Amino acid sequence: xxxxxxxxxxxxxxxxxxxxxxxxxxxxxxxxxxxxxxxxxxxxxxxxxxxxxxxxxxxxxxxxxxxxxxxxxxxxxxxxxxxxxxxxxxxxxxxxxxxxxxxxxxxxxxxxxxxxxxxxxxxxxxxxxxxxxxxxxxxxxxxxxxxxxxxxxxxxxxxxxxxxxxxxxxxxxxxxxxxxxxxxxxxxxxxxxxxxxxxxxxxxxxxxxxxxxxxxxxxxxxxxxxxxxxxxxxxxxxxxxxxxxxxxxxxxxxxxxxxxxxxxxxxxxxxxxxxxxxxxxxxxxxxxxxxxxxxxxxxxxxxxxxxxxxxxxxxxxxxxxxxxxxxxxxxxxxxxxxxxxxxxxxxxxxxxxxxxxxxxxxxxxxxxxxxxx
Ligand SMILES: Cc1ncc(COP(=O)(O)OP(=O)(O)O)c(N)n1
Ligand SMILES: Cc1nc(C(=O)O)sc1CCOP(=O)(O)O
Ligand SMILES: [Mg+2]
Numbered sequence: 001x002x003x004x005x006x007x008x009x010x011x012x013x014x015x016x017x018x019x020x021x022x023x024x025x026x027x028x029x030x031x032x033x034x035x036x037x038x039x040x041x042x043x044x045x046x047x048x049x050x051x052x053x054x055x056x057x058x059x060x061x062x063x064x065x066x067x068x069x070x071x072x073x074x075x076x077x078x079x080x081x082x083x084x085x086x087x088x089x090x091x092x093x094x095x096x097x098x099x100x101x102x103x104x105x106x107x108x109x110x111x112x113x114x115x116x117x118x119x120x121x122x123x124x125x126x127x128x129x130x131x132x133x134x135x136x137x138x139x140x141x142x143x144x145x146x147x148x149x150x151x152x153x154x155x156x157x158x159x160x161x162x163x164x165x166x167x168x169x170x171x172x173x174x175x176x177x178x179x180x181x182x183x184x185x186x187x188x189x190x191x192x193x194x195x196x197x198x199x200x201x202x203x204x205x206x207x208x209x210x211x212x213x214x215x216x217x218x219x220x221x222x223x224x225x226x227x228x229x230x231x232x233x234x235x236x237x238x239x240x241x242x243x244x245x246x247x248x249x250x251x252x253x254x255x256x257x258x259x260x261x262x263x264x265x266x267x268x269x270x271x272x273x274x275x276x277x278x279x280x281x282x283x284x285x286x287x288x289x290x291x292x293x294x295x296x297x298x299x300x301x302x303x304x305x306x307x308x309x310x311x312x313x314x315x316x317x318x319x320x321x322x323x324x325x326x327x328x329x330x331x332x333x334x335x336x337x338x339x340x341x342x343x344x345x346x347x348x349x350x351x352x353x354x355x356x357x358x359x360x361x362x363x364x365x366x367x368x369x370x371x372x373x
Contacts, residue, residue, distance in 0.1 A: 039120075191223070195240075197226075212234045271315075342356075
């Protein structure tokens, strides 16, 4: 008499040993149950991630990587481990954390499931040492592969969101910073850059942290102007660098391959250099003179027309753009614009965001040359 008789269903899941089991056997059953539960957990989490790779990103290679890991997990899920399962007797099935019920975006859903898979693999790695040391080693290797998969998938997720972003809010300091950004996010904004050239670092750090959380709650990208250290400190999605800021190659080394790097450009040579150096997007401007960037001469619409025909990466027209002139910029070929005052000083940032987006989406000019849409 073994497993079937050692649990008494009438005790509502409390394990009652009806026949004396040796201590070693009891421990073995517990280890088997832990392994069984965590093999399931890892496989389920991977399946959720795989579905997004397949249907959300249309990425057969990433989906195949997830599938391969699932198959490896299935390989270790032997009959004797499955046989140790006792779901009705598991006191953990009703335990949920409020965060498990709340997924505010695809990003948070993916992150939660990567976390679940990694935790499960860590548990498997430890407990398999008492069962099959080779399985422990395999789970350790798998955990490292999942970390790599996570950073590459999250990087692709950012790239996709960048591609879909038509309006870019560059912030300016003010009492209503957080509430203005939130109002714009409510209007559908998906890209925010925190820009404050004068505040103390303590203030910058605190505001950047808040904005990063806010943006991620709304599923938007959060970038930091100029400062790589701040971007890393708050785990931002990347940085925006001007011609006087750090070279892209150094920023890339420090940020790794998956965070975004944007570059300001005011002329053809700067635009071509930014593409060659590996920028993820460029700013194209200032289209019009603007008090936000005093002293910088306007490039005019000619440069916008050039970018529309020749820029092979996402680009944002910037500088003096408002609801009255945005159509002129769109007619010159822009599909994306970045603004400071038009949103930061708007009385109704949600409505202004919606207006910009409606114009940018309905009047897009994909037919113009190589314009990147
Ligand atoms: C989207 C975007 N484009 C251009 C700039 C300007 O960057 P930079 O030239 O480094 O000037 P500062 O913003 O640092 O004053 C930008 N911030 N964002
Ligand atoms: C920060 C910045 N960079 C620019 C560039 O052309 O590189 S123009 C600009 C300011 C844009 O502000 P507003 O929308 O208020 O005119
Ligand atoms: Mg700068």
